[in-house]
Amino acid sequence: MMAAHPAADKPSSTVCHRAAHSEPGMKIEKDSVVRFHYTVSEIGQEPIESSKERDPLAIMIGHGNIIPGLEAAMMDKEAGESFGVDVKATEAYGEYREGLSQRVPKKHFGATKLAPGTQVMLQTNFGPRAVTVQKVGMSVVDVDLNHPMAGKDLHFDVEIIDVREATQEERDHGHVHGEGGHHH
Structure with a gap:
């Protein structure tokens, strides 16, 4: 994390060439x-x-x-x-920022087992982001967007x-x- x-x-998908090894000193x-x-x-x-x-x-x-x-x-x-x-x-x-939470549809978590306090990776428009589950509802999940x-x-x-x-x-x-x- x-x-x-x-x-x-x-996110990435193809392999670039391998670079040189360590340069002494x-x-x-x-x-x-x-x-x-x-x-x-x-x-x-x-x-x-x-x-x-x-x-x-x-x-x-x-x-x-x-x-x-x-x-x-x-x-x-x-x-x-x-x-x-x-x-x-x-x-x-x-610093920890109060009020940095978001309600996310449960479908965005796939089969991940969710419980308050669980840290999960959420795919966002800006790539994967570590979030902490605050509350799990029937169809939505409240997450804290602060880094853990x-x-x-x-x-x-x-x-x-x-x-x-x-x-x-x-x-x-x-x-x-x-x-x-x-x-x-």
């Missing part, structure tokens, strides 16, 4: 492609999510593909570095796996292609 900044969630800067593992928790709490059991996340720096506070903390790091960083809600998923981590100060433990320069195609598209990235 943390994977990318909400604005970065875009390259520091993270704008247009760097970074593959990394992360563990995220609310500050002082148990981990909420980790990428350790799956492939590393791949992002391109400077294109809104990840929360601003984590992106800023990655600058000037290089492959092999590990670090921890606390990110305030305002630099993560934003909105209003929370977060702690990230990060391990940088590799860093490379983005290809021209990746820069043109604003996101990573190939392993760990988008497939068009």
Whole structure:
């Protein structure tokens, strides 16, 4: 769920060519492609999510593909570095906004089992969006459109796996292609 900044969630369909591997000693800067593992928790709490059991996340720096506070903390790091960083809600998923709910026809959830408090992905005109079910009616569902981590100060433990320069195609598209990235 943390994977990318909400604005970065875009559907995809075909595969682009695979990009080059890590460049030794390259520091993270704008247009760097970074593959990394992360563990995220609310500050002082148990981990909420980790990428350790799956492939590393791949992002391109400077294109809104990840929360601003984590992106800023990655600058000037290089492959092999590990670090921890606390990110305030305002630099993560934003403050929790009251009244950000919507009534959605139940048919948009397919066969998903719905109950108050359940987090689900809802397909919107802007791509998939994580929502929290508030109330389930006979034909409609009330959902909270705030990101599930909105209003929370977060702690990230990060391990940088590799860093490379983005290809021209990746820069043109604003996101990573190939392993760990988008497939068009």
